Amino acid sequence: MSEVIQKDTMLSYISGSVESDAKSVAIRAINERGIVALENTAFPTKKDEDWRFIDLKSITRNQFVTAEEANAIESGDISEHYLPEALNSRLVFVNGEYNRGLSSVEGLPNHVIVGNLSEHADNPHVKEYLGTITNYDDDVFAPFNDAAFKNGSFIYVPEETVVEAPIHILNVFTNAEKPFYATPRLLYIGEMFSKSTIIEEHIGLADNEYLNVPVTEFKMFTGSNVHHARIQRDSKKASHVSRPIAMLDKNAEYHSYTICLGAKLFRNDPRVIQNAEEVDFTVDGLVLIDGDQIADTHSIMDHRFAHGNSHQLHKVVVNDNAHSIFNGKIFVAKDAQKIDSFQENRNLLISDNGKVNTKPQLEIFADDVLCSHGATIGQLQDEEVFYLQSRGLTEQKSRELLVYAFALESVESMEVESVEKLLLNEVIKYTNRDEK
Amino acid sequence: MSEELSDGIKELESMIGEEYKYGFTTDVEYEDFPKGISEEIVRELSARKEEPEWMTEFRVKAYHAWKEMEEPTWFNATYKSPDFENLLYYSAPKNRPKLDSMDEVDPNIRETYEKLGIPLEEQKMLAGVAVDAVFDSVSIFTSFKEKLAEAGVIFCSMSEAIKEHPELVKKYLASVVPVRDNFYSALNSAVFSDGSFCYIPKNTKCPMELSTYFRINNMESGQFERTLIIAEEGASVSYLEGCTAPMYDENQLHAAVVELVALDNADIKYSTIQNWYSGDENGKGGIYNFVTKRGICKGKNSHISWTQLETGSAVTLKYPSVILQGDNSVGEFYSVAVTTKKQQADTGTKMIHLGKNTKSTIISKGISAGRSNNSYRGEVKISKKATGSKNYSVCDSMLIGQECGAHTFPYISSENASSSVEHEATTSRVGEEQIFYLMQRGISEQDAISMIINGFVKDVLKELPLEFAVEANKLLDVKLEGSVG
Numbered sequence: 001m002s003e004v005i006q007k008d009t010m011l012s013y014i015s016g017s018v019e020s021d022a023k024s025v026a027i028r029a030i031n032e033r034g035i036v037a038l039e040n041t042a043f044p045t046k047k048d049e050d051w052r053f054i055d056l057k058s059i060t061r062n063q064f065v066t067a068e069e070a071n072a073i074e075s076g077d078i079s080e081h082y083l084p085e086a087l088n089s090r091l092v093f094v095n096g097e098y099n100r101g102l103s104s105v106e107g108l109p110n111h112v113i114v115g116n117l118s119e120h121a122d123n124p125h126v127k128e129y130l131g132t133i134t135n136y137d138d139d140v141f142a143p144f145n146d147a148a149f150k151n152g153s154f155i156y157v158p159e160e161t162v163v164e165a166p167i168h169i170l171n172v173f174t175n176a177e178k179p180f181y182a183t184p185r186l187l188y189i190g191e192m193f194s195k196s197t198i199i200e201e202h203i204g205l206a207d208n209e210y211l212n213v214p215v216t217e218f219k220m221f222t223g224s225n226v227h228h229a230r231i232q233r234d235s236k237k238a239s240h241v242s243r244p245i246a247m248l249d250k251n252a253e254y255h256s257y258t259i260c261l262g263a264k265l266f267r268n269d270p271r272v273i274q275n276a277e278e279v280d281f282t283v284d285g286l287v288l289i290d291g292d293q294i295a296d297t298h299s300i301m302d303h304r305f306a307h308g309n310s311h312q313l314h315k316v317v318v319n320d321n322a323h324s325i326f327n328g329k330i331f332v333a334k335d336a337q338k339i340d341s342f343q344e345n346r347n348l349l350i351s352d353n354g355k356v357n358t359k360p361q362l363e364i365f366a367d368d369v370l371c372s373h374g375a376t377i378g379q380l381q382d383e384e385v386f387y388l389q390s391r392g393l394t395e396q397k398s399r400e401l402l403v404y405a406f407a408l409e410s411v412e413s414m415e416v417e418s419v420e421k422l423l424l425n426e427v428i429k430y431t432n433r434d435e436k
Numbered sequence: 437m438s439e440e441l442s443d444g445i446k447e448l449e450s451m452i453g454e455e456y457k458y459g460f461t462t463d464v465e466y467e468d469f470p471k472g473i474s475e476e477i478v479r480e481l482s483a484r485k486e487e488p489e490w491m492t493e494f495r496v497k498a499y500h501a502w503k504e505m506e507e508p509t510w511f512n513a514t515y516k517s518p519d520f521e522n523l524l525y526y527s528a529p530k531n532r533p534k535l536d537s538m539d540e541v542d543p544n545i546r547e548t549y550e551k552l553g554i555p556l557e558e559q560k561m562l563a564g565v566a567v568d569a570v571f572d573s574v575s576i577f578t579s580f581k582e583k584l585a586e587a588g589v590i591f592c593s594m595s596e597a598i599k600e601h602p603e604l605v606k607k608y609l610a611s612v613v614p615v616r617d618n619f620y621s622a623l624n625s626a627v628f629s630d631g632s633f634c635y636i637p638k639n640t641k642c643p644m645e646l647s648t649y650f651r652i653n654n655m656e657s658g659q660f661e662r663t664l665i666i667a668e669e670g671a672s673v674s675y676l677e678g679c680t681a682p683m684y685d686e687n688q689l690h691a692a693v694v695e696l697v698a699l700d701n702a703d704i705k706y707s708t709i710q711n712w713y714s715g716d717e718n719g720k721g722g723i724y725n726f727v728t729k730r731g732i733c734k735g736k737n738s739h740i741s742w743t744q745l746e747t748g749s750a751v752t753l754k755y756p757s758v759i760l761q762g763d764n765s766v767g768e769f770y771s772v773a774v775t776t777k778k779q780q781a782d783t784g785t786k787m788i789h790l791g792k793n794t795k796s797t798i799i800s801k802g803i804s805a806g807r808s809n810n811s812y813r814g815e816v817k818i819s820k821k822a823t824g825s826k827n828y829s830v831c832d833s834m835l836i837g838q839e840c841g842a843h844t845f846p847y848i849s850s851e852n853a854s855s856s857v858e859h860e861a862t863t864s865r866v867g868e869e870q871i872f873y874l875m876q877r878g879i880s881e882q883d884a885i886s887m888i889i890n891g892f893v894k895d896v897l898k899e900l901p902l903e904f905a906v907e908a909n910k911l912l913d914v915k916l917e918g919s920v921g
Binding site for chain 2: 049334335337349350351354355356357359360361362363364365366368370371373374375376379
């Protein structure tokens with residue numbers, strides 16, 4: 001036997017050690033499980049198929065400290081980020097730490113729980129499901145969140161309950177001397193025929209470096225329904241690696257929309273598992289990047305049972321030196337007949353130094369299915385630009401308008417009005433950035 | 437689904453499982469050669485083939501390169517890795533004949549060709565196809581040589597080219613597929629037995645379709661064919677390759693290398709029908725088909741087109757590629773891959789756009805049945821300097837039966853803002869509505885299914901030269917339709 005070469009682990013980029021001080025047995029067990037996995041799993045390199053194109057330098061050149069050493073927020077000066085629809089259904093986390101003062105969960109129906117995970121650690125649902133939906137394989141980021149999280153969001157929607165107000169999970173990150181890490185965590189349990197809207201936001205308040213590794217777990221019982229919007233507006237120097245996963249029972253509906261605007265390095269591995277017959281889900285994405293940003297999405301639509309519908313529209317605009325990577329997998333297991341799955345990846349490459357890699361992937365083991373994917377990489381059509389110019393717009397303005405229109409489709413899927421407005425502003429900011 | 441319909445599909449499935457029709461062997465004496473591989477064996481092989489010194493050194497260097505490389509395992513296929521130490525790297529019919537006419541060919545061999553349906557004697561009169569027949573590695577017969585010579589076309593076996601046209605071989609051999617390109621290309625470079633060499637001079641249109649029939653006939657003999665086709669400025673050629681193999685239990689390795697070079701305004705069309713023994717119902721036996729095929733559009737406005745119909749082999753790993761280096765060059769890939777029983781195919785293409793305004797088209801159709809697995813793996817890469825380039829890819833898969841799998845792994849990348857890439861893929865079964873519609877018009881269910889499958893692959897089969905199209909249809913019939921069609 002040859003000698004085993006000592007490889008870097010996730011812990012190589014963390015200053016000090018990661019230890020669990022959780023009082024809850026359930027959380028402590030997950031922390032410890034994560035630490036063991038971290039110690040035994042090599043940090044990915046470009047030789048790993050799933051990490052072939054991505055440059056992880058912005059993580060590997062750092063030694064991230066724990067968030068406690070970072071500055072906490074001064075006061076309520078994040079109120080501009082509150083959603084008017086969710087004034088009384090909001091949880092706020094500052095650098096991954098729960099902030100009771102800024103949170104407000106007054107406006108929720110009876111028996112709905114929206115709160116800090118560590119305070120509900122003894123809830124039987126938390127004990128039963130926390131950490132059971134994520135899976136590791138050779139991943140280091142999900143175990144890192146497992147190892148390091150201390151609190152997080154716990155959302156429980158009882159049977160046949162509809163939560164009208166959107167539930168706003170606001171993660172803000174403040175300035176700090178040293179780059180720090182944060183591990184936001186979310187556990188969602190939707191009982192039979194429940195319904196809710198979740199707005200998960202990540203906002204960098206300053207222009208500093210940090211590592212944000214969120215994990216969200218959605219356990220969806222029969223007939224439950226969730227609209228899950230994820231808005232990533234991290235600082236343009238931050239690294240964001242997220243692992244959202246949803247497990248769907250019979251007749252469940254899960255629609256997720258990930259909007260990527262910020263972060264120097266964004267890596268998102270959404271996964272939806274069809275765990276019973278007749279489900280319906282969406283894994284949409286909109287990526288608007290420029291400068292030196294890197295955005296990488298590796299999604300999995302995992303059909304394990306018959307009769308499922310899934311849909312994915314992943315739109316990307318790449319400007320300057322930015323680099324977009326997409327790998328969308330559709331799995332259909334043996335005997336999972338009558339699956340209708342459609343995946344679309346549209347890339348708009350508007351600069352000569354940008355780069356797009358895409359790999360839509362189908363792995364089908366059942367014959368009575370309809371699965372398709374389409375991927376395009378292209379530019380704005382000269383005819384379209386000319387048409388708008390002939391109507392009196394400048395070339396610059398014409399191009400902006402066309403990029404805006406390209407992004408619009410994804411923004412319009414937002415169910416919450418203020419979120420839609422906010423995103424439209426972000427799109428305008430992106431397209432009109434060269435204007436003074 | 438109606439019961440009748442599912443019965444029809446069952447019947448279809450049973451026909452798919454039809455036994456290999458071309459399983460027979462021919463008794464021909466073979467020269468003895470030790471098994472296994474080492475520098476001595478490579479040198480001995482080169483000596484027996486009476487090769488010049490530079491060729492021997494090329495092989496020895498390749499052998500050492502191969503020694504250092506690791507066997508790749510990234511394919512979407514599982515198989516018993518070939519025992520490289522137990523293979524026979526050289527086999528040639530004894531007393532290689534140098535013949536003036538067909539009558540002098542060993543009657544046994546002639547009989548084999550007849551069973552395969554290759555009327556060598558008739559070919560002269562018929563389609564005007566020159567056949568460079570490869571029988572277990574060594575060319576035994578080349579026809580139409582004179583007519584080709586008149587046009588200035590060189591079409592001969594690789595061994596002959598090494599002796600008679602060393603300047604061309606030296607210049608182009610391993611220029612498209614470098615020795616170290618991959619594990620199997622390195623192995624092939626060290627031990628390649630023979631193959632076809634083809635050179636089309638400037639502004640010449642090859643007067644006939646060139647063709648080679650391969651046939652693996654010696655148990656445990658790995659086949660390491662090497663083909664090199666060069667089209668000079670303004671030249672054009674169409675080359676056909678087809679193969680069947682006898683039924684054996686021991687897995688046989690076939691690791692060929694095919695290199696195409698197209699200079700300014702040249703045009704190369706390369707068509708393949710592959711129907712090697714695919715193993716029995718349980719996947720026992722069958723050929724390993726690990727081929728490296730690559731063409732380079734070196735000159736401006738050059739054009740390379742690959743067309744393939746893959747129906748045989750237990751395991752197929754094959755990615756005919758085009759490097760689009762010249763400005764305005766065009767690459768095409770048309771493929772039908774059919775897998776049945778326990779066959780595994782991982783096939784596709786690479787289109788590497790380097791020159792300006794280059795265009796590529798990929799049309800791939802996969803049909804999986806039985807317990808087989810069929811994967812499309814492709815790469816489209818548009819580099820920064822390849823401005824104004826375009827790619828269009830379609831890869832469709834059809835599944836027949838509940839135990840097979842279809843997979844798609846397309847890698848797409850673009851690095852400039854004036855190129856466009858379009859890719860689409862679908863996976864589905866033979867549509868019930870389609871069958872119903874045809875039946876409602878009075879067409880029998882079996883005919884309907886056969887018609888739908890024919891329609892599914894039509895886009896690709898129409899790219900085959902006429903001489904091949906008949907054979908292709910026949911093959912599909914045997915493979916998928918049987919008496920259905």
